Amino acid sequence: MKIFLWLGLAVALLVNVSSSFVIEDDTRQALVSVGTGVIALACGATLFVKREKRS
DSSP: OHHHHHHHHHHHHHHHHHHHHHOOOHHHHHHHHHHHHHHHHHHHHHHHHTOOOOO
């Protein structure tokens, strides 16, 4: 499951960064940026919660 979270995080970050260069419409770019930002935050938070504890 963690591999899919890492993949989702990487793809969301890549789309978020590239959307400002590719999408010309400001409204559409903002919606894509917010959507991918939410996905990136959710994947990152889930990975943080599911990390293995080191002792």
